[in-house]
Amino acid sequence: MKKLLVCLVTLVGCQQSGDKKNVEQVHTQVMAIHDEVMPRSEELEDLKEAISHHIDSLSKIKPVPGNFQARQQEGILINKALTEADSLMYDWMNNYKADSIKAMDEAQAKAYLELELKKITTVKEKINGGIRQAEKFLGN
Numbered sequence: 001m002k003k004l005l006v007c008l009v010t011l012v013g014c015q016q017s018g019d020k021k022n023v024e025q026v027h028t029q030v031m032a033i034h035d036e037v038m039p040r041s042e043e044l045e046d047l048k049e050a051i052s053h054h055i056d057s058l059s060k061i062k063p064v065p066g067n068f069q070a071r072q073q074e075g076i077l078i079n080k081a082l083t084e085a086d087s088l089m090y091d092w093m094n095n096y097k098a099d100s101i102k103a104m105d106e107a108q109a110k111a112y113l114e115l116e117l118k119k120i121t122t123v124k125e126k127i128n129g130g131i132r133q134a135e136k137f138l139g140n
Contacts, residue, residue, distance in 0.1 A: 023106055026113040027098075033120045037089065037127045044086045044127065047134040051075045051082075054138060078134050085126035092116075092123050 055075045058068055096116060101109045 023101075023109045023113060026110060026117055027101070030096075030113055030117050030120055033117070033124050034093075037120075037124045038093075040127050040131065041086055041089060043131060044082045047131060047138070048079050048082050050138055051079050051134060075137060078130070078137050081126070082130045082134060085123070085130045088123045088126055092119055 052075075055072050058071060061068070101112060104112060
């Protein structure tokens with residue numbers, strides 16, 4: 001009976017230690033994605049500006065090309081996607097509460113971080129997708 005109790009205590013201790021390691025691993029993943037995409041905010045702004053200039057320059061061409069309106073709409077939609085991606089990044093940063101993780105037990109912290117990992121992954125996909133789309137539009 002004593003051996004069984006010792007085994008159970010050891011097993012629970014190992015599980016908790018493993019959870020803590022998982023929490024740290026997920027936190028590291030979250031921050032790695034943030035650190036990867038955050039510097040791209042300036043790139044988003046540059047691309048939005050370049051697209052706006054492109055649309056403006058197209059409007060000065062006379063006679064107006066037949067595909068101008070479609071091209072203009074495409075640029076407007078891409079700029080909207082870039083703005084949305086940038087806003088998602090800042091919203092995520094404003095809502096991410098790294099300090100509150102310390103007050104959570106390991107299971108809660110892991111669940112919170114896994115949710116944040118999904119959110120920041122979505123942000124990454126929107127930013128990278130928007131940049132690819134803008135570069136293709138501009139012919140880069």
